[in-house]
Amino acid sequence: ESVADLVRTALAQDRVSLVYQPILDARTGAVVAAEALMRLTAPGGEPVSPAVFIPVAERTGAIVELGKWAVRTACREALIGAGLPRVSVNVSAAQFRVPGFALAVAGILAETGIPASRLAVEVTEGHEIETQAAVMQGLAEMRELGVKLWLDDFGTGFAGLSCLRSLPFDLVKIDRSFLEAAAAPQGLRMLEDIIGLVRNAGPATLVEGVETEEQRAMLAARRVDKLQGFRLGRPMPIAALKGFLRGRE
Numbered sequence: 001e002s003v004a005d006l007v008r009t010a011l012a013q014d015r016v017s018l019v020y021q022p023i024l025d026a027r028t029g030a031v032v033a034a035e036a037l038m039r040l041t042a043p044g045g046e047p048v049s050p051a052v053f054i055p056v057a058e059r060t061g062a063i064v065e066l067g068k069w070a071v072r073t074a075c076r077e078a079l080i081g082a083g084l085p086r087v088s089v090n091v092s093a094a095q096f097r098v099p100g101f102a103l104a105v106a107g108i109l110a111e112t113g114i115p116a117s118r119l120a121v122e123v124t125e126g127h128e129i130e131t132q133a134a135v136m137q138g139l140a141e142m143r144e145l146g147v148k149l150w151l152d153d154f155g156t157g158f159a160g161l162s163c164l165r166s167l168p169f170d171l172v173k174i175d176r177s178f179l180e181a182a183a184a185p186q187g188l189r190m191l192e193d194i195i196g197l198v199r200n201a202g203p204a205t206l207v208e209g210v211e212t213e214e215q216r217a218m219l220a221a222r223r224v225d226k227l228q229g230f231r232l233g234r235p236m237p238i239a240a241l242k243g244f245l246r247g248r249e
């Protein structure tokens with residue numbers, strides 16, 4: 001069976017799920033949000049990596065239905081079910097190519113009674129954000145609803161700086177490769193510069209990929225707003241997230 005077939009039948013066959021990775025306030029350590037990450041299993045139970053199935057879903061258009069499912073599921077299980085303050089969902093440019101995503105999100109918010117500000121969409125920086133009118137329009141519609149706009153993987157693409165200028169992001173996730181490189185003095189200076197650049201542009205700052213206590217302390221000392229990484233919490237199924245939240249009360 002091809003990956004395209006797996007993706008096409010995934011929702012109907014209940015083989016898609018979300019895992020959630022905690023996002024912490026860097027100063028207080030409170031869990032302020034979680035990022036929803038999609039997981040898919042083959043009929044035999046083997047996991048299929050998002051790096052494999054997301055590009056296929058984008059190509060076949062299946063990402064449109066999967067994307068709406070992800071927003072609805074994250075709202076229901078993480079916001080209502082687990083009482084998480086906020087949840088972020090990854091959204092690719094392909095989801096805006098067909099009009100109607102923002103309308104679907106508005107419907108989900110209305111049916112669940114959730115304030116739009118408790119939902120964030122993460123878009124990866126890239127050319128598409130700015131050059132495709134449908135993507136710009138879709139993001140503007142999300143903003144109009146009151147959904148938070150987060151810029152993901154900042155620093156990895158070619159269009160990061162101009163994305164920062166052309167769209168009013170609420171938060172920027174600085175790619176974990178910059179934190180890795182900060183182990184060396186030159187890399188640390190660069191990370192500091194990026195944090196300052198984002199802060200001066202306006203959005204809140206989040207650094208991804210926190211794997212050690214030293215990194216956490218270093219970032220807190222530099223007044224980064226939010227942190228995410230294996231040291232602070234791995235992506236976990238909803239039941240584990242509930243336990244994680246209870247354990248920190």
Ligand code: G
Nearest residue numbers: 036037038049050051054070090091092235
């Ligand atoms: O969880 P993992 O590191 O395997 O995720 C790999 C990539 O897949 C990440 O870059 C993430 O942004 C993307 N991804 C995960 N879940 C979703 C989703 O629900 N929608 C989209 N569009 N991308 C996702």
Ligand code: G
Nearest residue numbers: 037090152153209210211228229230231235
């Ligand atoms: O591209 P995006 O930021 O959406 O990808 C999120 C993915 O990054 C998650 O699926 C997760 O597996 C991975 N990730 C999260 N925290 C860490 C970390 O501390 N170290 C590494 N190596 N990967 C991480």
Ligand code: MN
Nearest residue numbers: 035090122152
């Ligand atoms: Mn992301």
Ligand code: NA
Nearest residue numbers: 152153173208
């Ligand atoms: Na990222």
